[in-house]
Amino acid sequence: MMNIMYKVLIVITDYGSFNNFLAEIAIQLSFENEIHVICSDSNVINIADKFDYTKYNLTFHTVNIPRSTSITKLIKSAYAIRNIIAYVNPNLVYAHFTTGIFPVILFRKKSIKYWGTFHGLGMNASSGFRKIMFSIVEFFCFLRLDKRFLINSKDFKLVSSMFKKNTFKYNSCGVGCDLNKFDNKRFTEVDKLNLKQSLNIDGKFVITYTGRFVEFKGFDLVYRSFVKLIEEFPGKVVLLLIGGKDPIHPTGLTVKEEIDLFKNKYILNLGYSSIVENYLAITDVFLFPSKKEGLPVCIVEALSMGVPVVTLDERGNSDVVKNNFNGYLLKSISKSNDIDKIVEKLKYLNLNKDVLEKLSLNCFKNHHMYSRSFFVEEQLKLINYFKTEV
Known part of the structure; x- marks a missing residue:
């Protein structure tokens, strides 16, 4: 049979x-x-x-x-x-x-x-x-x-x-994801330094988003939170965007914001990539404030690489991110409030590297599950x- x-x-x-x-x-x-x-x-x-x-x-x-x-x-x-x-x-x-x-x-x-x-x-x-x-x-x-x-x-x-x-x-x-590929141990400190230097972001706090640039995935929150963050930390933080625009779904940004998206010197648009793991290896925090997920592969990939996640407390996200353990789940109230909460967490992790390291180590505790x-x-x-x- x-x-x-x-x-x-x-x-x-x-x-x-x-x-x-x-x-x-x-x-x-x-x-x-x-x-x-x-x-x-x-x-x-x-x-x-x-x-x-x-x-x-x-x-x-x-x-x-x-x-x-x-x-x-x-x-x-x-x-x-x-x-x-x-x-x-x-x-x-x-x-x-x-x-x-x-x-x-x-x-x-x-x-x-x-x-x-x-x-x-x-x-x-x-x-x-x-x-x-x-x-x-x-x-x-x-x-x-x-x-x-x-x-x-x-x-x-x-x-x-x-x-x-x-x-x-x-x-x-x-x-899930390919743990042979999304394995932080594959990357030495020299590898990470070389990649950071090639992107001209050595010494900066790195925030990464992967996926389509669409509003229902919280892309507008990512952009606006980051712009607010760099007002407090000019020249000290950088946003890596891995993905691209979707022809049938809006970004949620204004025309002026979309222009800045590609002109802002602190935002690196890397496009869709088959080497996402390379960029996650140099990432401090993965930001993905989506409200419409099943169970996001991009979050699983980030956690597999030991990257703490800041996301909204929504279905799918909460299946893999545990608040104060491997990242932060933020209760969504309004866009302006969500942005404030995101900036608060990013600022906190930027200033408290010991907390960031603890969250990162916790990501590996369920590593095999990914x-x-x-x-x-x-x-x-x-x-x-x-x-x-x-």
């Missing part, structure tokens, strides 16, 4: 997200299964391919899966996905993100099993009309999926209260168990 070649169809919104989050599990599954991947060809997270995918039993199918709420585009992508499913005839369709799950499940085939992983529920992180819209779409998905997976405690609590059967939470720390291998092993067990049920 276990040696039978099964067809597993993975669906995720875009190629960049597949490459960054699901590459390892797809490769592992391909050794004993026929793996198909549906995604758009866009690279929202634009990094080099982790593998030469042509060497594995993987077949990619390109569908323009919208990240917007366009009904026309969603239905068009749903028809395209249905046709691919009919052609491939997989044993299992495994979709990720609400935007990937909804068009998959819209025209589901009864003879095939459908699983879905929600990397952060919209209904649990929205308000007003958007909350209503997400609630309708996600509840529809819950009803039609054979198994539902959540990656943080808050989302799991909500969905399991509605659907007690076949609702699960990942035991792994989200999708491994992506946990995620891969858990997913392999799930797929193999599924094969015994078919």
Whole structure:
């Protein structure tokens, strides 16, 4: 039974997200299964391919899966996905993100099993009309999926209260990260000094943000907090930005602020990078005040490198950051208050290196929990168990 070649169809919104989050599990599954991947060809997270995918039993199918709420585009992508499913005839369709799950499940085939992983529920992180819209779409998905997976405690609590059967939470720390790569021991003090000197930031207090420059990830709070901080510490602090703007989501900054973002001599825009770990190795504090996360990989990567995190006390963030242990969780009240609290913590850590060192050492106490291998092993067990049920 276990040696039978099964067809597993993975669906995720875009190629960049597949490459960054699901590459390892797809490769592992391909050794004993026929793996198909549906995604758009866009690279929202634009990094080099982790593998030469042509060497594995993987077949990619390109569908323009919208990240917007366009009904026309969603239905068009749903028809395209249905046709691919009919052609491939997989044993299992495994979709990720609400935007990937909804068009998959819209025209589901009864003879095939459908699983879905929600990397952060919209209904649990929205308000007003958007909350209503997400609630309708996600509840529809819950009803039609054979198994539902959540990656943080808050989302799991909500969905399991509605659907007690076949609702699960990942035991792994989200999708985790590569601990062989995100390992501070790889970098000597000379390595760190050389990188700092090449960036002309030697002797400065380094704050880093990684991800898309979008308001719902708190990017506006990052910029405004930093600008306020350099008023008190001119020439002594620097902000490393690893990522870039998203064409469909606003930064939350004014036109004047966006101009300054690329002109400010204390802000280094490094773009998307495949060597994030290098920059984390020279980082003092990781700043990621996001309100809309499932379980942020960027926080897991920072903690793996021993970098304390300052973030908001929101779902996903609070699953990995423990207040006063490996960082700070700030209760969000208003943007102006959030900025004040962020600046207060950054200022405190800049002036109290002993506290910073203690938080950094605490990051390593749960180091093994951050491994992506946990995620891969858990997913392999799930797929193999599924094969015994078919």
